[in-house]
Amino acid sequence: MQQNPNVPSVRTVLSVTDETPTVRTLEFADDILASSRPGQFAMVWVPRIGELPMSVMVSETRGNAAFTVRVHGATSTGLYNTPVGGAIGVRGPYGNSFDIRRGRALLVGGGTGLVPLMRLISQAPDDLEITLLMGARTSDEVFFGQRAARMRPDRLDVVVTTDDGTLGVAGNVADEAARRLGDGGFDAVYTCGPELMMRRVVDEARSRGVFVQASIERVMKCGLGICGSCCMDSHLVCTDGTVFDGDHLAKSGDFGYAYRSKSGKSTPY
Amino acid sequence: MQQNPNVPSVRTVLSVTDETPTVRTLEFADDILASSRPGQFAMVWVPRIGELPMSVMVSETRGNAAFTVRVHGATSTGLYNTPVGGAIGVRGPYGNSFDIRRGRALLVGGGTGLVPLMRLISQAPDDLEITLLMGARTSDEVFFGQRAARMRPDRLDVVVTTDDGTLGVAGNVADEAARRLGDGGFDAVYTCGPELMMRRVVDEARSRGVFVQASIERVMKCGLGICGSCCMDSHLVCTDGTVFDGDHLAKSGDFGYAYRSKSGKSTPY
Amino acid sequence: MPVPLSTNVGPLELESPTMLASGILGISTEVFGRILGEGAGAVVTKSLSTEPWEGYANPTVIGADNGGMLNAVGLSNPGAAEFASMLKKSPDVPVIVSLVGSAEPDFEAMVSEFKDCNVIGYELNLSCPHVAKVGLEVGDDVELVGRIVGAVKRATPSPVMAKVGLGSANYMDTVTAAVDAGADAITAINTIRAMAIDADTAVPVLSNKFGGLSGAPIKPIALRCVYEIAERGGIPIIGCGGISTWRDAVEFILAGASAVQIGSALSGGRTGVFSQVNAGIGRYMEQKGHSAISGMVGLAAKS
Amino acid sequence: MPVPLSTNVGPLELESPTMLASGILGISTEVFGRILGEGAGAVVTKSLSTEPWEGYANPTVIGADNGGMLNAVGLSNPGAAEFASMLKKSPDVPVIVSLVGSAEPDFEAMVSEFKDCNVIGYELNLSCPHVAKVGLEVGDDVELVGRIVGAVKRATPSPVMAKVGLGSANYMDTVTAAVDAGADAITAINTIRAMAIDADTAVPVLSNKFGGLSGAPIKPIALRCVYEIAERGGIPIIGCGGISTWRDAVEFILAGASAVQIGSALSGGRTGVFSQVNAGIGRYMEQKGHSAISGMVGLAAKS
């Protein structure tokens, strides 16, 4: 009998890699998640602790997928602390994905928001010219730079920004994105990270007429378009998103302003 | 969503043909039943009246199937009286089917037991030499003779027996089968009809070393191998049958002797 | 001319017989507007309580390995007051407000919050199977049900529906108590208490361990409840439980429902289910020569 | 060395934890022999009554459109006396006899019929959802349950199991009554009252209109009942309801069952389900380092 894809299936953690002092990547074997599209996510069950949405990180091993998690509340900490050999449950992948255009792409990410961008890079056509802007507060928190370069030796320009200037360009990644967009030449912008950063990137791209998409986070309970916790205006981030076009987001009264708390209350950012 | 094949699906009766004063054939469109194998049956629901097992009769129209029913108790009478345009529910087909060997075959049938034999004829390889023995009490009750000849103009010899001698060979069809088997030359015998007749045919064929199969009737409630009402020794007629080899049947303490009544009581024939 | 799909559930007049079930996407007026635009005859809000509730920790909603869904969201909701202030901003979106609570004062207080909102009815959740002190624990207390329904009826002129489910008492007694206290309709049924255990880790999957089973698996049970309530008579019924196709909806109407609610079938983004079910009901009515939903209600009992 | 699959359900010792559920193929000793040969640890007969019953007219068993099965066979059976005389002819086939009746004298009379048969236990069907005066109508009468269980315990030294289901009373009260009266184990659960209506003809499909839902759809509900009875404690449990794979069986054991019964999963001739489930349980035990079923029983509650 076929297993319902919405029932968590248990996977064994095969490797754990520290990316920064607070971010780890956990790898596991899963053919279906391994072929997720960029922007899609899984619901990840940490037995006895909780379940949370996670973008599906690429692996360099065929048939493997991974999660890159930052220590935060109970569940992300539980996932972060799952050792090699530990069990996690996964269901998904859920949601839509980035629409990868030809030409020159600007990718703007921060923190674990880089995860869908890494998958985008891994699935991009060979002739796409990619500039990856990676923002962090400080040099300690920068990760995935080498990984991206290894995944794609050609036609990838990795640019790091740090708020405190300890690595790469000093300043905010959205400012750097604006600067790069000002220089022109981009056919598309893809962004994932803190919502206020994304709001600025979307506005900058649109003001210059450049196609832009953002992958959005919301509180998620079901991932199935049932519970409503992820709603953003009349849309559901889990099934209508996670990726939305800039033109759609520009009209949104919620994007960059408010999300639903666990009780469902609209809560300002 | 896919419909569970064990839920009755309603079909409209497209034509009704009187075969004898007490037997009618009702035709309807059903791709799945149309491709039943000989020996398979359907559970036929007559709304508000009952449900009963029926061998699936062949139709000369592609994509159609039919039932040939004799008036008996409440449900068969209800089916018999269903008019053109009336609704019946069907589920199935269920059960296994005759193993059609090459060479010369003797088919021995009586009454509505001819139904699986008609389907056998329709699916037999072109080079099979078929002798069809059709037994009836009296000439009024003979049917399917012309139909068989029309379905298969070549290599089919139709022989009618009537107990009262009003048509064809006078006497019992099992006696005629024994005579023909005595003449020799048959590679296989297939039979369906009253159980005592089949018991004799099976014994006659086996005593001459000829491969023989019989399609068995029992009281059936589920058709699914669940309720047990159709059990014959350790076998279930609905899922292990309806077709059994003579070698198996010869060892049976039930075949020709006893069946389970509706309460499940073993009841002698 | 297409057949009209309008239906009356007692005093409640709907343009189509398909409604959004409570707890499904029920926290945002924008989403309600979208669902109404898809053809739903009405939308029911998430069950609201006097205070905001965070609900249980995830996992709260998972698939059940038989095509259904298992949830224990724990009635998370922003609270009636907060919800009412959201509704006031969208007077063009009519809603049925679902309420949950432990006793009459809870319900009276909440109803008074919605005075200036576009509320076309109240549904009393007497049947959530996984939260202590409310839901089924109320529904199983027949005497309390009567008091609550009576209090809400006195507090509002709007239609009041009592939503029942299979608890540890006889649900038919709950129905009778609600009818006797003046309920305008019965919604049947809520989810059925159930659970999932993961064999690999030997751990119950939902954080609350127990949750409610919904979707296709409960359909034959829900259909039976609607039929039994219709046999009892004397009250309009809204059928709910496992409805995902027009055929399911028609079966519930034939069993005795004047309208149906759809929940789990929206899973996977299938908000189009309302227009599909409505279209299918319309085709069925044309084919069978029915000119109004009312002519189909309860026909299966007359066969 | 393969792990041993033997298990004890109170005083009942089984070589494997998978049993044939009552009413499934349960009328013939030859078939029982075959099922035991397939690896079943025990077989339960169809529920027997003092007199033979024809049961309801067909349709009595159909698929439910969610992968389950719906039946209202109406407890057709040849009667206890006739059945006992059949059993006497096959003393090499041990069976658990399922009994159904309205009051103590029925049960006492039936138990006395089986004196000289190879009966390893009795299962009392207190939970058939579709026959008047017996089954759930008995199970819902807690006081009567106590009297019946007590009477059977006095009438036989064999293990006595009480089979419960979801009726209109709280099934846990039935469990308690059975336990207090000395039952050796609880079998949970029976089918759940449900129905099917055909939209094309507007007719209920089963001749009895109502029947019992079994198979995959009821699994999450049955699993919850086993878990709840285990939480209550004090009595071994046989899990039943929607089990078709080794994973299902393991989930029930982790929930608290010492053995499981399989019914609907035999549909379509799948008598091989017993050996498949047993093999899967064995592999699971090896992988997880369990050396006996008993070490797995109820583990999910300890997590």
Ligand SMILES: Cc1cc2nc3c(=O)[nH]c(=O)nc-3n(C[C@H](O)[C@H](O)[C@H](O)COP(=O)(O)OP(=O)(O)OC[C@H]3O[C@@H](n4cnc5c(N)ncnc54)[C@H](O)[C@@H]3O)c2cc1C
């Ligand atoms: C589609 C999607 C993909 C994600 N991918 C990743 C990823 O790859 N790596 C990663 O580390 N994290 C990712 N997240 C975030 C992650 O799901 C958790 O929200 C985060 O790890 C905090 O969870 P927690 O259980 O530790 O905190 P909790 O204890 O649940 O919450 C701590 C606080 O944060 C708030 N909060 C939690 N989740 C959200 C949210 N989604 N939006 C707004 N506020 C919230 C809570 O209300 C609470 O106040 C993703 C989220 C989404 C929706």
Ligand SMILES: Cc1cc2nc3c(=O)[nH]c(=O)nc-3n(C[C@H](O)[C@H](O)[C@H](O)COP(=O)(O)OP(=O)(O)OC[C@H]3O[C@@H](n4cnc5c(N)ncnc54)[C@H](O)[C@@H]3O)c2cc1C
């Ligand atoms: C596999 C199979 C294929 C069949 N194919 C055909 C067919 O093509 N055409 C056709 O006319 N009939 C066929 N039958 C027989 C048919 O299913 C009914 O049994 C028959 O029509 C009588 O049903 P009823 O409802 O009219 O009688 P009922 O009212 O059910 O019964 C009348 C009496 O006959 C007995 N009886 C009913 N069915 C059986 C049985 N199967 N075995 C022994 N006793 C029985 C009853 O116990 C009762 O005493 C088939 C049966 C089986 C099992």
Ligand SMILES: Cc1cc2nc3c(=O)[nH]c(=O)nc-3n(C[C@H](O)[C@H](O)[C@H](O)COP(=O)(O)O)c2cc1C
């Ligand atoms: C995730 C989820 C949340 C629910 N929340 C509520 C609720 O708040 N109030 C309520 O009365 N019913 C609630 N229900 C029950 C549904 O309204 C409905 O009665 C049940 O799911 C059966 O319908 P379905 O099979 O169409 O989903 C919820 C169901 C689900 C799946």
Ligand SMILES: Cc1cc2nc3c(=O)[nH]c(=O)nc-3n(C[C@H](O)[C@H](O)[C@H](O)COP(=O)(O)O)c2cc1C
């Ligand atoms: C056709 C059928 C007949 C049944 N007859 C009985 C019965 O006589 N006595 C009984 O206690 N349970 C009976 N049951 C219930 C089963 O024993 C079992 O409790 C139920 O089907 C759930 O298990 P399953 O999902 O594995 O089928 C019957 C079930 C079916 C499907």
Ligand code: FES
């Ligand atoms: S997470 Fe539940 S609707 Fe999106």
Ligand code: FES
């Ligand atoms: S008809 Fe039910 S087992 Fe064969």
